[in-house]
Amino acid sequence: HWKHGGIVGVFGYGGGVIGRYCDQPKLFPGVEHFHTMRVNQPAGKYYSTDYLRKLSDLWDFRGSGLTNMHGATGDIILLGTTTPQLEEVFWTLTHDFNQDLGGSGSNLRTPADCLGQSRCEYSCYDTSALCHFLTNEYQDELHRPAFPYKFKFKFDGCPNCCVASIARSDMSFVGTWKDDIRIDQDAVNKYVEQDPAYPSNAGAHKGRDWGPFDIEKEVIGLCPTGRMKFENKKLTINTEYCTRCMHCINVMPRALKIGKETGLSILCGAKAPILDGAQMGSLLVPFMEVNPDNDYEAITELIENIWDWRMEEGKNRERLGELIMRQGFQKLLEVTGIKAIPQHVSYPRTNPYIFWKEDEVPGGWERDVDEFRKHHLR
Numbered sequence: 001h002w003k004h005g006g007i008v009g010v011f012g013y014g015g016g017v018i019g020r021y022c023d024q025p026k027l028f029p030g031v032e033h034f035h036t037m038r039v040n041q042p043a044g045k046y047y048s049t050d051y052l053r054k055l056s057d058l059w060d061f062r063g064s065g066l067t068n069m070h071g072a073t074g075d076i077i078l079l080g081t082t083t084p085q086l087e088e089v090f091w092t093l094t095h096d097f098n099q100d101l102g103g104s105g106s107n108l109r110t111p112a113d114c115l116g117q118s119r120c121e122y123s124c125y126d127t128s129a130l131c132h133f134l135t136n137e138y139q140d141e142l143h144r145p146a147f148p149y150k151f152k153f154k155f156d157g158c159p160n161c162c163v164a165s166i167a168r169s170d171m172s173f174v175g176t177w178k179d180d181i182r183i184d185q186d187a188v189n190k191y192v193e194q195d196p197a198y199p200s201n202a203g204a205h206k207g208r209d210w211g212p213f214d215i216e217k218e219v220i221g222l223c224p225t226g227r228m229k230f231e232n233k234k235l236t237i238n239t240e241y242c243t244r245c246m247h248c249i250n251v252m253p254r255a256l257k258i259g260k261e262t263g264l265s266i267l268c269g270a271k272a273p274i275l276d277g278a279q280m281g282s283l284l285v286p287f288m289e290v291n292p293d294n295d296y297e298a299i300t301e302l303i304e305n306i307w308d309w310r311m312e313e314g315k316n317r318e319r320l321g322e323l324i325m326r327q328g329f330q331k332l333l334e335v336t337g338i339k340a341i342p343q344h345v346s347y348p349r350t351n352p353y354i355f356w357k358e359d360e361v362p363g364g365w366e367r368d369v370d371e372f373r374k375h376h377l378r
Helices: 049-062 083-096 127-137 139-143 185-192 247-251 297-313 320-327 329-336 369-375
Strands: 036-039 066-069 076-079 153-156 171-177 228-231 234-237 262-268 282-288
Touching: 036 083, 049 066, 049 083, 127 139, 127 153, 127 171, 127 297, 171 297, 185 234, 262 297, 262 320, 282 297, 282 329, 297 320, 297 329, 320 329
Parallel strands: 153 171
Antiparallel strands: 036 076, 066 076, 171 262, 228 234, 262 282
């Protein structure tokens, strides 16, 4: 008995509150209103027990007491309250808890990140620092919907993709490295010899007996590039072909480490709409060094170029990925000023034609037929 639609919010914010109304309020007066509030989660989802207690007490007092930790966007979800309580909750969150609402509607949704370098040895950049910076930098876009449809940032410290950024965000920031995987040959042999102190997958599969560890079957045979070899008690990896899938590192974490030249890759256009089906992000920037000292200038410039294009060309309720599909990846490269490289190609082209612009052709469209015939004889 939920009625569709209905705008509700707090003063000055267009996002953060999702209106929920019952279409039979006289039959179900207890849920005549059942609004949902999205609260901006802390970076890495770190909480103190004191904060969680205060939040629970507030929602028991002002709302239904039901929460969702966390929504797909990452927010703290407070489920179910009435319209008169919205401003009261908002005042308490902002003034007493030093906490802001998250994003909802056709705006920038609440940026979400993994634990990053605070706890994970695989993390290639400080996810929490970048998440915190962009959350503050784009507060207006977060709270006042002005986009054709929603837009998501997600930050993964490594290709393990613990917040599934490559599958769920319009701009995905995935940590990576550009030098070689570091190999500790002694530790590799400890795994092969089944030293109890070196369990495969860091002991994550201890729930049952999987038999003796087999490096050929569990690591080398599962390398997607087929560029690993273990001979004479020595593991070699042709890292020129490495796709950074993380499988070998996950299986033997004490023997293999990420490289030292770390940064991030940027992908665009992931979405999971009901009609078209899911679409993974497309690689836009293969590698970028992350430098907080310059306020992430290269990243913000890239974001704003994409937003300018989307605001101009995007259709209502069209995600960035659908805009890229409609106008082509080449158009995305044009608006971002990025030159095409082989890493941008996801599969061989099925269309044999190349369309040039006049300024890309030496001499424009005016051709000397005699000069042309020298190279293209009949």
